[in-house]
Amino acid sequence: MAVYTDVAEGELGAFLKHYPVGDLLSYKGIAEGTENSNFLLHTSSGSYILTLYEKRVEKADLPFFLGLMGHLANKGVSCPLPVTAHDGSVIGTLAGRPAVIITFLEGLSLRRPTxxxxxxxxxxxxxxxxxxxxxxxxxxxxxxxxxxxxxxxxxxxxxxxxxxxxxxxxxxxxxxxxxxxxxxxxxxxxxxxxxxxxxxxxxxxxxxxxxxxxxxxxxxxxxxxxxxxxxxxxxxxxxxxxxxxxxxxxxxxxxxxxxxxxxxxxxxxxxxxxxxxxxxxxxxxxxxxxxxxxxxxxxxxxxxxxxxxxxxxxxxxxxx
Amino acid sequence: MAVYTDVAEGELGAFLKHYPVGDLLSYKGIAEGTENSNFLLHTSSGSYILTLYEKRVEKADLPFFLGLMGHLANKGVSCPLPVTAHDGSVIGTLAGRPAVIITFLEGLSLRRPTxxxxxxxxxxxxxxxxxxxxxxxxxxxxxxxxxxxxxxxxxxxxxxxxxxxxxxxxxxxxxxxxxxxxxxxxxxxxxxxxxxxxxxxxxxxxxxxxxxxxxxxxxxxxxxxxxxxxxxxxxxxxxxxxxxxxxxxxxxxxxxxxxxxxxxxxxxxxxxxxxxxxxxxxxxxxxxxxxxxxxxxxxxxxxxxxxxxxxxxxxxxxxx
Missing domain, CATH: 3.90.1200.10 (Aminoglycoside phosphotransferase (APH), C-terminal lobe)
Structure with missing residues (x-):
């Protein structure tokens, strides 16, 4: 659990201009995900996750993963929906890495499920x-x-x-x-x-x-x-x-x-x-x-x- | 930057019952603070920071720090306000550590201030x-x-x-x-x-x-x-x-x-x-x-x- 890549507020602000997510209010690196760097964003339109894909994820597979999440979310599965940029793309580049914005899901993962x-x-x-x-x-x-x-x-x-x-x-x-x-x-x-x-x-x-x-x-x-x-x-x-x-x-x-x-x-x-x-x-x-x-x-x-x-x-x- | 202490959702839920913060919707360990473990909480009443104090903070000083934040916030300084529990206390115990809930402040820290x-x-x-x-x-x-x-x-x-x-x-x-x-x-x-x-x-x-x-x-x-x-x-x-x-x-x-x-x-x-x-x-x-x-x-x-x-x-x- 780690944040592998540091993101400065200036580059993040510039990156977010490409997405219909409103104004950035705060972002925090979160200790979640063993393969990627993840940030929890608050914007004027809600909460999002920013994911930067690190080396362990095969970049050629990203269109499959993100396309699947979009497909499932649109069919009513409660899963994160990748946010499409103004130019129609889903995968951008931030801090030299493939990066996406997905919707944030509220909820708790359980240690002792019943x-x-x-x-x-x-x-x-x-x-x-x-x-x-x-x-x-x-x-x-x-x-x-x-x-x-x-x-x-x-x-x-x-x-x-x-x-x-x-x-x-x-x-x-x-x-x-x-x-x-x-x-x-x-x-x-x-x-x-x-x-x-x-x-x-x-x-x-x-x-x-x-x-x-x-x-x-x-x-x-x-x-x-x-x-x-x-x-x-x-x-x-x-x-x-x-x-x-x-x-x-x-x-x-x-x-x-x-x-x-x-x-x-x-x-x-x-x-x-x-x-x-x-x-x-x-x-x-x-x-x-x-x-x-x-x-x-x-x-x-x-x-x-x-x-x-x-x-x-x-x-x-x-x-x- | 790290989260030193793991907190299970069950113990966090029980802890939060002592505070007037509503229902827990999500919490994420955040990569912030070099001395403490910090979590960003979303609840039905808003966003909060949960801080667990690790060894490097002198526990005898906590009433000073938290009292000061409360004093300043009440005088209009934009700083986190410690949330007082139903029993009137501010410092609780979670995962064996002194723990507090403070209000979350939106905003970005700048790498290149003007x-x-x-x-x-x-x-x-x-x-x-x-x-x-x-x-x-x-x-x-x-x-x-x-x-x-x-x-x-x-x-x-x-x-x-x-x-x-x-x-x-x-x-x-x-x-x-x-x-x-x-x-x-x-x-x-x-x-x-x-x-x-x-x-x-x-x-x-x-x-x-x-x-x-x-x-x-x-x-x-x-x-x-x-x-x-x-x-x-x-x-x-x-x-x-x-x-x-x-x-x-x-x-x-x-x-x-x-x-x-x-x-x-x-x-x-x-x-x-x-x-x-x-x-x-x-x-x-x-x-x-x-x-x-x-x-x-x-x-x-x-x-x-x-x-x-x-x-x-x-x-x-x-x-x-």
């Missing part, structure tokens, strides 16, 4: 899947099996430092996934990172979804599996069946899962747990302490992988 | 001096000559690493100050750190003064001298006489300086430059790189010390 919140997340995820169905751009999931394999190749030799036996365990998972990963399930735009930090609530009502920088085309049920991992485990790694039920029922109230999607959930959940374990493991082994990237413990996701491996039927997640 | 802005700063400083005159609490200036001496004792042996000859130069200044530092000039509450980061503008109009955590009792003219150092030098260390004139005329339009104060300005300005050189030098020599304290170059203030040493009369600052 089952009620999980139901809201399920509904919002399904609504996002439906709203994205006619989005015309595509982006392959860079963190699908091929991407996992690259991370694993870089981390495998030192994996047993994190937990003895981890290398053999993950090798066996890869062999299984490469043979048995589900094919032919309904697919389209997924969020791919809908963790509690990326969902805002006002009371029990969901007020916004943010951070679309992992969004891509992949299986809808894989996005559901990621939400099970992100929302339905307790701090002691136990699976909270009440939350699982609520999340899945919320999702299905908007977009029912097919029989094939339900049957695939245990494997998709294992895969999703592996994906987050691998990015954490890679950072754990390669990023120096005290750097700008926050290192998170990969073992939390090893525990989830093992939980899902023992699941016999998707009904154990609380599927109706 | 003479017009300097005139506004001069007026606001004089208004602050007048408004503080009947503030009932007192706080000695911890960074007056005795405090400088402590910093210098810790840094002197390595001072020549920063610039050869610096130790002897500063020793001579100390000898001069200890003999000739002005006494008997008008004194009272001063801001003591009124740098451009701590002053907000909306266009050419000053909209707020912030960061009263160095405020204390000392000579008013010393506060003027600090503003000359902070506002009237260019990046190449040249003194901008137009800005000096504007700042001093602005100040005198509200509180005229006495003949003794005018005559003391060169020595007070030297002393103020030494004070900021010493805190920078101390951090430069003792704080490790990559730490949370931002290290600033002490040589900028060595240059100012030399400028003021060559001043023959305060008229050279642009005094009318």
């Amino acid at each position: 089952a009620t919140h999980c139901a809201e997340v399920g509904k919002a995820l399904a609504a996002l899947h439906l709203a994205g169905a006619d989005f015309p751009m595509t982006r392959p999931n860079a963190l699908a099996i091929d991407g996992w394999r690259k991370l694993w190749n870089a981390a495998r030799d030192r994996a047993d430092e994190v937990e003895p036996g981890l290398a053999a365990e993950v090798d066996a998972d890869f062999a299984d996934f490469e043979r048995n990963w589900p094919r032919g399930l309904p697919a389209g735009i997924i969020h791919a990172d809908l963790f509690p930090d990326n969902v805002f609530f006002l009371g029990e009502k969901l007020s916004g979804l943010i951070d679309f920088y992992f969004a891509c085309d992949d299986l809808y049920a894989y996005d559901v599996a990621t939400c099970l991992n992100a929302w339905c485990f307790e701090k002691d790694f136990s699976f909270n069946l009440t939350k699982g039920k609520a999340l899945l029922a919320g999702y299905q109230s908007v977009r029912p899962l097919s029989g094939e999607e339900k049957a695939a959930l245990p494997m998709l959940s294992r895969g999703s747990a592996l994906r987050f374990m691998l990015t954490r493991l890679y950072d754990w082994l390669t990023v120096s302490d005290g750097g700008l990237v926050m290192k998170r413990d990969p073992t939390e996701y090893i525990r989830r992988m093992r939980f899902h491996r023992a699941i016999k039927s998707a009904s154990e997640y609380g599927l109706a | 003479a017009t802005h300097c005139a506004e700063v001069g007026k606001a400083l004089a208004a602050l001096h007048l408004a503080g005159a009947d503030f009932p609490m007192t706080r000695p200036n911890a960074l007056a000559i005795d405090g400088w001496r402590k910093l210098w004792n810790a840094a002197r042996d390595r001072a020549d690493e920063v610039e050869p000859g610096l130790a002897a130069e500063v020793d001579a200044d100390f000898a001069d100050f200890e003999r000739n530092w002005p006494r008997g000039l008008p004194a009272g509450i001063i801001h003591a750190d009124l740098f451009p980061d701590n002053v907000f503008f909306l266009g050419e109009k000053l909209s707020g003064l912030i960061d009263f955590y160095f405020a204390c009792d000392d000579l008013y003219a010393y506060d003027v001298a600090t503003c000359l150092n902070a506002w009237c030098f260019e990046k190449d260390f040249s003194f901008n006489l137009t800005k000096g004139k504007a700042l001093l005329a602005g100040y005198q339009s509200v509180r005229p300086l006495s003949g003794e104060e005018k005559a003391a300005l060169p020595m007070l300005s030297r002393g103020s430059a030494l004070r900021f050189m010493l805190t920078r030098l101390y951090d430069w020599l003792t704080v490790s790189d990559g730490g949370l304290v931002m290290k600033r170059d002490p040589t900028e203030y060595i240059r100012r010390m030399r400028f003021h040493r060559a001043i023959k009369s305060a008229s050279e600052y642009g005094l009318a």
Whole structure:
């Protein structure tokens, strides 16, 4: 969490003249986002977020991310709406970096979501899947099996430092996934990172979804599996069946899962747990302490992988 | 610039129930303040700053700082107003730290203030001096000559690493100050750190003064001298006489300086430059790189010390 780039008020004022946002009243660098610099702006027309894209974001992907946010917001999904400049462009340049202005969403991200919140997340995820169905751009999931394999190749030799036996365990998972990963399930735009930090609530009502920088085309049920991992485990790694039920029922109230999607959930959940374990493991082994990237413990996701491996039927997640 | 302490939405919500600020809509950790953790809050009644006081602030001084802000705000100075809790207290506890809610001031701090802005700063400083005159609490200036001496004792042996000859130069200044530092000039509450980061503008109009955590009792003219150092030098260390004139005329339009104060300005300005050189030098020599304290170059203030040493009369600052 950091602001990587300093922005002077003079250059920001000049930049904002290109956007229909009114007069700048204040701006504060905010400690949010691990990949970008973000500022909260107050203007005479309201609050906005200014994002400067730093090196870790692929600039060629920005039109996809911003186009998607605009598409979803216009279809009623509560997500930030990129503000179009007077010349029709969305991506400008500020402090030598690609920069955008997006609308600010009020709301709080929760450390301890309840089952009620999980139901809201399920509904919002399904609504996002439906709203994205006619989005015309595509982006392959860079963190699908091929991407996992690259991370694993870089981390495998030192994996047993994190937990003895981890290398053999993950090798066996890869062999299984490469043979048995589900094919032919309904697919389209997924969020791919809908963790509690990326969902805002006002009371029990969901007020916004943010951070679309992992969004891509992949299986809808894989996005559901990621939400099970992100929302339905307790701090002691136990699976909270009440939350699982609520999340899945919320999702299905908007977009029912097919029989094939339900049957695939245990494997998709294992895969999703592996994906987050691998990015954490890679950072754990390669990023120096005290750097700008926050290192998170990969073992939390090893525990989830093992939980899902023992699941016999998707009904154990609380599927109706 | 950092947020040192993480605050969960649940504990913040519980904390805010004690204050008449309405419902919490959002909060963002902001990259502002080198000594505290600060959050920008949006509530149903407006915007506020939540400050958690970290170790570097002396807790016994908080009633002085917060009482002063309340006193000044109530007298019409544009500064943050601490919000009083329902039980009458101002200082609460959050995340194990003393915590306060203050009103949010719109405005931009300027990297390149003009003479017009300097005139506004001069007026606001004089208004602050007048408004503080009947503030009932007192706080000695911890960074007056005795405090400088402590910093210098810790840094002197390595001072020549920063610039050869610096130790002897500063020793001579100390000898001069200890003999000739002005006494008997008008004194009272001063801001003591009124740098451009701590002053907000909306266009050419000053909209707020912030960061009263160095405020204390000392000579008013010393506060003027600090503003000359902070506002009237260019990046190449040249003194901008137009800005000096504007700042001093602005100040005198509200509180005229006495003949003794005018005559003391060169020595007070030297002393103020030494004070900021010493805190920078101390951090430069003792704080490790990559730490949370931002290290600033002490040589900028060595240059100012030399400028003021060559001043023959305060008229050279642009005094009318």
